[in-house]
Amino acid sequence: MEKQQFEVWRSDVQPALASKVDEFHFLGYDRATDNQIWECVLYQLRKQKEFIHINQFVNELLTLKPQTYMTWLTIHAYKDPTDWFSEMEKTSEG
Secondary structure, eight states, X not given: OOOOOGGGGTTTTHHHHHHHXXXXXXXXXXXXXXXXXXXXXXXXXXXXXXXXXXXXXXXXXXXXXHHHXXXXXXXXXXXXXXXXXXXXXXXXXX
């Protein structure tokens, strides 16, 4: 099976990614970043067996729910608490 190459789509889907970040900020998730949302969507798609087309990827991105994002953040924090705190410090400084 062909290995999925999501990173090559990053610049192509940037407008959708920016839109999702704006949506989350509007909903009160002010610390949401494009990198976090990108990683969250990749995490959601990690178990997909078949090849995903770019339109399917954008759909996953645009339909990402805040609850899913918050669950991913929690899991991410438990897996690497050092990284979590360094990210929090970066966002509070900026």
